[in-house]
Amino acid sequence: MSSPEHKQKIWKLIKDIKVGMLVTNDHDMPRARPMHLVQEEYDGTLWFFTRRSAEKVFETRQDHDVCLSFSDQEDGVYVSLSGTASLNDNPDLIEKYWNPFVAAWFPKGKDDPDLTLMEIKIHMGEHWKANESKVYQLYEIAKANFKKNATPDMGENEKFGH
Template sequence: MSSPEHKQKIWSLIKDIKTGMLTTKHGEELRSRPMVLVQDEYDGTLWFYTDLESEKVFEVEGDNDVCVTFSDTENHVYVSLTGVGRTTDDKSLIEKYWNPFVSAWFPDGKDSPNVGMLEIKVEKGEHWNSDSSKMVKLVKTAKAKAKNEQPDLGENEKFGTK
């Protein structure tokens, strides 16, 4: 697992992106779909609302290894987080994270019979952060190629276990 400082770093990278692509396993196929974060801080767990009757819930129940990726192409930030997913209908969690955006997906409100939370306990991940423009990247890549070296295109770090 990562340190409190590293968790803060991950949060600083993903908090403004908000929408991640959740990948689950459907039989032998990998499937991804957008999911919106609902939390205001990150402690190693990601929270999303979900319809408890949705296909992704059945996929997580069948194989709880999941991956969530975040991408901010404008600022050249990319984060991939892998962990274990589970669903819950815990009313205190539903209440804690409820917001007007979520109500659009659950017209019957917090008491909708299918409203639930998807919890992802992050075990490992990787992030890339390059504040360089395309032109700077092209120049760095060309220089590195001329020197038969790998270009330095910004920060890249792997973390976690498993």
């Protein structure tokens, strides 16, 4: 688990990326697909709309453990989050997170019987954030190649959870 401050840090890193790759187990093989965030804040749980009939739903019923990865190469942000997935049909939550983007994918609306929310409770993760420009990063890589036993300083890296 992480502190409220750390949750805000994670949210600051992923909120503008919006799309994360959800990794599930498909018959013991990892499988990833893009998922679009629908929330405006993060408290340790991530929310995504999905179809109840989607393969990812069947995969998470077999194995609740999932991983989500977010990346923004331009800003040097990389986030990996691991947690457990479940479905949530709470109409208040569906109303809260409903938006025009979601409506485009679900033309039958909020009452579509195939519509559900995937709730992912995050247990652990890791993030990387480059603190400097690409030019500086290239300098750090070149410097590390010339010095023995040196590694480039590419910025911040932090693990949390288990």
